[in-house]
Amino acid sequence: MTVKISWNAPVVPGKSLAGIPLDITSDALVEALEHYRLKSASDIYQFESSPLLKRIETSLNDFVDEAYVFVLLDDSRIHKFNKGTYALGVALNNQKILEITAYNFSFPGDEVEGLVYRGRLPGGAKLGSKVSDLLAHTDLIFDDDEERFYTTEPYGLLRIDGQGVPLDHVANQYISAITLLQG
Known part of the structure; x- marks a missing residue:
C-alpha cells in the first residue's frame, strides 16, 4: 500500500x-x-x-x-x-x-494561518473552525479530566481540542487540534 x-x-x-x-x-x-x-x-x-x-x-x-x-x-x-x-x-x-x-499553531488572521493542516472533516470543519460547527454532524462529549471533546458514532472516534472548557461555558471555541483515535 x-x-x-x-x-x-x-x-x-x-x-x-x-x-x-x-x-x-x-x-x-x-x-x-x-x-x-x-x-x-x-x-x-x-x-x-x-x-x-x-x-x-x-x-x-x-x-x-x-x-x-x-x-x-x-x-x-x-x-x-x-x-x-x-x-x-x-x-x-x-x-x-x-x-x-x-x-493549529496559529491564531485567526495570523500570517502562518495558511500553513496549518488544511484537511476537513465530513461537514467541512477544520483546524480553526468553531468547535460548535461539529454539532450539526455529531454529539460532542466533554471530558472534564482531559478538558477535550470526543465525537460519537457514527461520526467516528475523534478527539477535538478547543479551549479546555465545555461549550456551555465558552460557546465560541476554535478547533486547536483534531485527533483521529484507534477504536
Missing part, C-alpha cells in the same frame, strides 16, 4: 488523517515518511502541500513506545504564545498507530 501524506487530505473518521491510515504498521509509516524526508537533512520533511517541517524528539510513556512529531521548520512568524506547538503527531504502540493529531 502506497501512503500519500498530504496537507490537504481530508480527515476520514475511523480511517485516516492527512492521508495517513490508522491501520498501517510502524514499518509502513516509516517507509511513507522516508519519501517526504529531504535528503539534505535527516530531520526535515515536506509532505504534499505542506510547509517545511522538522521532526523533533518527544517523550514516550507506558502507552506510546514510538512517536513521530513535526513542527514548523521556520517558527519565526508564529505568535509567541503558539511557539513550540506541534503541526502533526503520530503516536504508536507495539508497531500500531494509536492516534494521529493535526495541531
Whole structure:
C-alpha cells in the first residue's frame, strides 16, 4: 500500500488523517515518511502541500513506545504564545498507530494561518473552525479530566481540542487540534 501524506487530505473518521491510515504498521509509516524526508537533512520533511517541517524528539510513556512529531521548520512568524506547538503527531504502540493529531499553531488572521493542516472533516470543519460547527454532524462529549471533546458514532472516534472548557461555558471555541483515535 502506497501512503500519500498530504496537507490537504481530508480527515476520514475511523480511517485516516492527512492521508495517513490508522491501520498501517510502524514499518509502513516509516517507509511513507522516508519519501517526504529531504535528503539534505535527516530531520526535515515536506509532505504534499505542506510547509517545511522538522521532526523533533518527544517523550514516550507506558502507552506510546514510538512517536513521530513535526513542527514548523521556520517558527519565526508564529505568535509567541503558539511557539513550540506541534503541526502533526503520530503516536504508536507495539508497531500500531494509536492516534494521529493535526495541531493549529496559529491564531485567526495570523500570517502562518495558511500553513496549518488544511484537511476537513465530513461537514467541512477544520483546524480553526468553531468547535460548535461539529454539532450539526455529531454529539460532542466533554471530558472534564482531559478538558477535550470526543465525537460519537457514527461520526467516528475523534478527539477535538478547543479551549479546555465545555461549550456551555465558552460557546465560541476554535478547533486547536483534531485527533483521529484507534477504536
